[in-house]
Amino acid sequence: MRQPQDVARAADALVAHLGRDLFGLDRVIRLLLAALLVDGHVLLEEVPGTGKTTLAKALALALGLDFARLQFTPDLLPSDVTGLYWFDQRAGAFQFRPGPIFAQVVLADEVNRATPRTQSALLEAMAERQVTIEGQTHILPEPFLVLATQNPVEMEGTFPLPEAQVDRFLMRLRLGYPAAEAEHAILRRHASGPAQEALAALAELRDLAGLKAAVRSVHVSDAVRGYIVELVRASRRDDQVELGVSPRGALHLHRAAQALAAIEGRDFVSPDAVKAAAMPVLAHRIRVEAGASLRGRSAEQVVERLLEVVPVPVE
Numbered sequence: 381m382r383q384p385q386d387v388a389r390a391a392d393a394l395v396a397h398l399g400r401d402l403f404g405l406d407r408v409i410r411l412l413l414a415a416l417l418v419d420g421h422v423l424l425e426e427v428p429g430t431g432k433t434t435l436a437k438a439l440a441l442a443l444g445l446d447f448a449r450l451q452f453t454p455d456l457l458p459s460d461v462t463g464l465y466w467f468d469q470r471a472g473a474f475q476f477r478p479g480p481i482f483a484q485v486v487l488a489d490e491v492n493r494a495t496p497r498t499q500s501a502l503l504e505a506m507a508e509r510q511v512t513i514e515g516q517t518h519i520l521p522e523p524f525l526v527l528a529t530q531n532p533v534e535m536e537g538t539f540p541l542p543e544a545q546v547d548r549f550l551m552r553l554r555l556g557y558p559a560a561e562a563e564h565a566i567l568r569r570h571a572s573g574p575a576q577e578a579l580a581a582l583a584e585l586r587d588l589a590g591l592k593a594a595v596r597s598v599h600v601s602d603a604v605r606g607y608i609v610e611l612v613r614a615s616r617r618d619d620q621v622e623l624g625v626s627p628r629g630a631l632h633l634h635r636a637a638q639a640l641a642a643i644e645g646r647d648f649v650s651p652d653a654v655k656a657a658a659m660p661v662l663a664h665r666i667r668v669e670a671g672a673s674l675r676g677r678s679a680e681q682v683v684e685r686l687l688e689v690v691p692v693p694v695e
Contacts, residue, residue: 382590384598387417388645390591393584398438401569402431404562408553411660412439412527414639416588417595420550420632421506421526423664430555432529433487440485443588444581445523448483452494458501462511463518476518481505484521488528492538499545502526506548523588543623543667550632552664598638599648603693607651608633610690611658615666618685620677623667633661651692659683 391413395406402409412435415422424432433449440447450461463479480486481502491499505511509520528549530541546552558566585591608630616624625633636657641649659680666679 382594384642384647385645387642390584391643403565404558415550417639418635423549423552424529426555436487436527445484447485448480449487450480452491456494456498461501486526491528492530551660595639595642622669625665629665
């Protein structure tokens with residue numbers, strides 16, 4: 381049976397493997413692995429050109445998983461995501477043609493450019509790991525990871541994601557601009573063209589089912605579980621917050637903390653693991669009131685405040 385130490389070794393191997401082409405993204409890579417190990421999905425939010433697509437492709441290659449990229453545009457239809465039935469004249473019957481959503485790693489690029497109807501085609505797939513077309517249910521592959529990207533600054537021609545859809549993402553990650561040293565390394569590495577083709581599947585990550593089981597075995601004490609509950613409940617009591625963290629958010633924080641503890645090689649969840657997971661898991665679930673937002677208060681500041689004021693358990 382796999383142990384948390386095996387998860388830690390796999391995480392180190394993945395960071396070292398991808399770090400040859402992706403510089404300054406060690407923390408993001410570990411968080412993506414954490415999401416995959418607890419069957420979560422990730423919203424990548426950053427300005428264009430920061431490596432979101434490159435990261436998604438490299439992750440799929442390193443894991444040896446099928447990859448599909450969907451460019452979301454206003455004219456994209458739900459059937460372009462899920463697939464459709466078409467009439468085969470030779471067979472004299474309707475045949476199902478799977479859409480890109482049937483890949484193991486799906487990059488939904490610029491997801492907020494599609495219409496709400498097409499965006500909703502992701503909902504059942506992300507939550508239930510299945511799609512229903514013409515009354516027929518089709519199970520999605522295992523593992524299944526949706527990486528959705530959106531530009532946080534460009535609003536023209538976009539359809540903001542509704543709260544119900546945003547809440548289905550385990551994490552929201554922001555890559556940020558690379559440090560000067562990392563940017564120099566990018567120029568040196570890719571000066572003669574992309575080098576991603578050199579990547580291959582890692583042996584340490586072949587047994588994803590075993591690594592997932594190791595994460596689920598990580599112990600969460602009653603005190604730490606109580607800390608998670610108090611964090612999410614405190615978000616709902618903040619008088620400058622219009623929408624606090626949902627119960628699904630609490631469950632996602634619990635699972636993400638287990639994964640991050642295992643990635644550190646620990647068989648128990650500490651308050652520090654909860655704190656490490658709090659920002660990527662909670663911030664996108666909090667809506668700050670309009671007045672507070674105009675005064676410059678953000679959801680990230682709310683999470684920082686929660687981590688300051690909610691008492692940390694001492695065991």
